[in-house]
Amino acid sequence: MFRQEAKWVGDLLKNIDTIRKPVIANIGSSTALFREALQPHIHEHIFKPLQQKGYPIYHVDVKEDNGVDMVADITQPTFATQHTNAFDIVICTNMLEHVEDINAVVQNLYTACRNNGYLLITVPYKYKKHLDPIDNMFRPTPEEITALFKPGQVQQIAAQIITITERSYYKKKRSHYPLWGYREIAGYYLGIRFKVSGVLLQVKK
Template sequence: MRPNEAKHVQTILASLPSEAMNPCLNIGSSTAHFRTVEQPHVDLLVFRPLRERGVRILNIDMKEEEGVDLVGDVLDLAFQEQLRALHPRLVMCCNLLEHLVDPGAFADACASIVEPEGLLLVTGPYSYPYHLDPIDTLYRPAPDEIRRLFPDFTCLQEAVVSDSTYLDDLLSQHTLPELIRLLTRHVLSFPYLLLADFERFKARYHRYFWLFRPYSSTVVLLRRPAYG
């Protein structure tokens, strides 16, 4: 989750009553290390304020790691039933759809999990480079495409949120000598990766198309109908 995306999500959640979000299922949560160390703004802006308001957050992922509360495949019917039994008032699916072979089937599963009249928050890259985790289908939906994945839901809020550029990230993360070494390494490895590992090649060099143009993310908040 990009920093501006996290800020936008924070604003959305701050406008909602705590009881309307409790409990919250964070599907595709990854690990505690990812949320607090690799992307500390995610916990700081999104999850810590929820915890401080007394919202119970359950982190859902397919890998059994520290910080994952429930391990399972959301496409598995038995696991869906286990999640429905928690009566989630808010289901969050953030930056996950582009890593799925069938986002429609996953959307159907998420729609079935959230409580009637409950909330579903979906985010994903809109203008963003190729990134493996472990795959990237380059699915970059606009808000209306997200809405079409959940035809029975009511859209409460939607936005495309602009963020920094790849150059901004490089300058914020590296000193000048480090940046020179990094760019030199990328130049020297260009022909090798192009021939030896095209997936890694795309993952490394596609981001240079965003050297001067900003990344952006789609954020959509939906409500499940009372029935159906």
Template sequence: MEDDVLVSEAKWLSAYFAQRDNDALGTVLNIGSSTADVRTRIQPFVDEQIFRPLARRGVPVVHTDIKAAAGVDIVADIMNDDDLERLRRLKAKTILCSNMLEHVPSPLPMAERLATLVPPGGVLLVTVPNSYPYHPDPIDTLLRPDIEQLSSLFRQLKLLDGRIVEGPTVAQELVNDPLLLPRRVVRTIIPFPKFGFWLSALDRWRWLFRHYKATCIALWRPAIS
């Protein structure tokens, strides 16, 4: 779960969790979780909207990421067979993958691995940008699918729900936090040591009056009858 999550995206996920009881959710496995600092400080609404309510309900959540950091419960790369099997042994009923598919070289192999983690009767929640600036972490392939395009990556699963949610424009962000303006200007006129970050700062101005958007889907593996 990278630090480009929209508030509306977090609310969509929160609404999904709120509509299911604890037994239906089972263990929630958060793939590409990033760090506790991202979830609680950089984007505190992620914790407030999603993970804190789950904790209050007693829903177990396992955060996994490819890098070791505070707030990562299991260090794993799902493209590694041994790591994938370790995660599968958790028998999580709800798999969450937020804002990760645009940061891998090819989304289809990653989607296929994610689908194998979903047990019969289980659900996979996936969110990706739909309209959003270039943001390398460490790469950004500019994957910006709609609902149909995103769900088509997961041919083994059935679409339960999908929505394109809307976030603010850059102009609205600047009105809400005027201190952002000088930082954004400096980042634009002074190239970063990492060229990709400078390109990201430049590209963001294209959303001055365009809304950020994210595609959110819930996919289900039918239970074995």
């Protein structure tokens, strides 16, 4: 996750008003090492402020590891049956491009979220192919993310295409061809930047 993306997510979550203390799920969370050390801006901007408010947070991933609170597979039908209406806020960042059946995952996210709860989703919009373990090359606009849900299931509260302007994300790559390894850096200075689509949706049931 990019730093600007994490800040955008964190700022939205700070402003969500709920009647009760919300139960939060971070789907595809990866490990505590990833969130707090390798990409510490994830913890700093998103989860630390929520923890300081005393909100219960469940980091959900398919692999058991340190910092994973719940081992579950969002791509499987059993996820919906086991976690129906379980969460007030469901966070799913940079994951829909790594699944085979996007619609199945989207419906599982919807099922796991309570009525009038919130779904916060980000997906790369302009970004290179990156395998984890697959990349289906889903590169939607915010409106295309919202359109994945059935009519009446969600109301779009916020939408943004986040342009990544931080220079450190554009790096030289190894290449057998002269200058080809500098394409990301050249693109940066030509105004060709990575972009991420994000939406905050309120669930209606």
